[in-house]
Amino acid sequence: MKKALIFGISGQDGAYLAKNLIDHGYEVAGTSRDAEMSPFANLDALGIRDSVTLHSANPADFRSVMQVMISTEPRCVFNLSGQSSVGLSFNQPIETMESVMTATLNILEAIRFLDSSIRFYNAGSSEAFGNTLSHAATEKTAFRPRSPYATAKAAAVWAVANYREAYGLFATSGILFNHESPLRPPRFVTRKIVKAAAAMARGEGPRTLVLGNLNIQRDWGWAPEYVEVIRRMVETDTPDDYVIATGHTHSLEDFVRLAFAAFGLDWREHVRIDENLYRPADIAYSAGDPARAETDLGWRARILMPEVVQLMADAERSGGQMRPQATGRGHT
Numbered sequence: 001m002k003k004a005l006i007f008g009i010s011g012q013d014g015a016y017l018a019k020n021l022i023d024h025g026y027e028v029a030g031t032s033r034d035a036e037m038s039p040f041a042n043l044d045a046l047g048i049r050d051s052v053t054l055h056s057a058n059p060a061d062f063r064s065v066m067q068v069m070i071s072t073e074p075r076c077v078f079n080l081s082g083q084s085s086v087g088l089s090f091n092q093p094i095e096t097m098e099s100v101m102t103a104t105l106n107i108l109e110a111i112r113f114l115d116s117s118i119r120f121y122n123a124g125s126s127e128a129f130g131n132t133l134s135h136a137a138t139e140k141t142a143f144r145p146r147s148p149y150a151t152a153k154a155a156a157v158w159a160v161a162n163y164r165e166a167y168g169l170f171a172t173s174g175i176l177f178n179h180e181s182p183l184r185p186p187r188f189v190t191r192k193i194v195k196a197a198a199a200m201a202r203g204e205g206p207r208t209l210v211l212g213n214l215n216i217q218r219d220w221g222w223a224p225e226y227v228e229v230i231r232r233m234v235e236t237d238t239p240d241d242y243v244i245a246t247g248h249t250h251s252l253e254d255f256v257r258l259a260f261a262a263f264g265l266d267w268r269e270h271v272r273i274d275e276n277l278y279r280p281a282d283i284a285y286s287a288g289d290p291a292r293a294e295t296d297l298g299w300r301a302r303i304l305m306p307e308v309v310q311l312m313a314d315a316e317r318s319g320g321q322m323r324p325q326a327t328g329r330g331h332t
C-alpha cells in the first residue's frame with residue numbers, strides 16, 4: 001500500500017486530500033500541531049477520521065518533522081500546513097513566514113536526510129502572483145506578492161524549485177487559486193457570505209452582513225476537485241509546478257449576489273460595506289491559466305463559481321453536510 005503523510009491534515013484541503021488518497025488506495029497519516037487537542041471536525045465531516053493515523057507535529061520545528069517522518073515512513077509527503085489567512089498575515093507576519101517558509105524548508109531537508117526518493121507536494125498560492133492584470137497567470141508569470149502571506153508562499157515555491165534542481169528531488173508546488181467548500185472556515189469570505197445568508201433565510205442572527213471590498217475579482221474553484229490534481233502531481237512521472245484554477249474570474253459582488261439569491265434574498269438589502277475590513281494591500285484582479293495542468297495531468301476544473309455557490313448553499317441548508325457526489329467529480 002502507498003503511504004502518504006499530510007502535514008496539516010485538519011484543514012479544508014488536508015481533509016479532502018486525505019479522503020481522495022484513501023479512495024485511491026493510500027494509507028494516510030496526518031499531522032496537526034497538537035493532535036490530542038485538535039477537534040479534527042473536517043475529518044469527521046468526511047467520515048474518515050478512523051481511516052487515518054494522526055500525529056502531533058510542528059512543521060516549523062525540524063526535530064518534530066524528522067520524528068514524524070521517521071515514524072510514519074511515507075513514500076509521499078504533502079505540505080498543506082501553515083497560517084493560511086492573507087488578512088491575518090498582516091498582523092502575524094513572522095508566524096506566517098515561519099509556518100510557511102521554515103516548515104517547507106524543514107520538510108525538504110528532512111527528505112534529503114532520510115530518503116531523497118520521497119515525493120513531495122507543497123501548497124503554493126496564487127496570492128504570490130499579486131495582481132495579474134490583463135494576462136492570466138501561468139507557470140512562467142513572475143511573482144509580485146502583496147501580503148506577508150504571499151511573500152512567504154512565493155519564497156516556499158522558489159525553495160521547492162531550488163531543491164528540485166539542486167538535489168534532484170521529486171518536489172512540486174501547486175499554485176492554487178482560491179478554492180472553496182463547506183469546510184472553509186467563515187474567516188474566508190465565501191463561507192462568511194453563505195453562512196450569513198443561510199442564517200438570514202432561517203430568520204436567525206443579524207439581518208446585515210458587513211463586508212470589505214466587493215470590487216475585488218477572484219477565480220473561485222471547488223476544493224474537492226483541486227485535491228484531485230494535487231494527487232496527480234505526485235503520481236506523474238516528472239515533478240513540476242502547476243497553476244491550478246478554473247480559468248474564470250468573477251467579482252466578489254457577483255459571488256454575494258448569487259449567494260443571497262440562492263436563499264431567495266436580495267443582497268442589496270442585507271450587505272453593508274465597512275472600509276475597516278479592507279486590507280493594507282489587496283489583489284484587485286486575479287486570473288489563472290490552468291492549460292498546462294490539463295495538458296500534462298489531464299485535469300480541468302468542472303465546477304465553476306456559480307455552482308460553487310450552489311453547492312455551498314446546499315450544504316449550509318443541510319447543516320454543513322454535503323451530498324456524497326459533491327465531494328468530487330469522477331475525473332478521468
Ligand SMILES: C[C@H]1O[C@H](OP(=O)(O)OP(=O)(O)OC[C@H]2O[C@@H](n3cnc4c(=O)[nH]c(N)nc43)[C@H](O)[C@@H]2O)[C@@H](O)[C@@H](O)C1=O
Pocket residue numbers: 084085086087124125126127176177178179187188189190192210211212213214216218252277278279282283
Ligand atoms: C489563494 C488564496 O485564497 C485565500 O485567500 P484570500 O483570497 O485572501 O481569501 P479570502 O476569502 O479571505 O478573501 C478574498 C477576497 O475577499 C475580500 N473580502 C471582502 N470582504 C471580506 C471579508 O469580510 N472577509 C474576508 N476574509 N475577505 C473579504 C478580501 O479583501 C480578498 O480580496 C486563502 O485560501 C489563501 O490561503 C490563498 O492561498
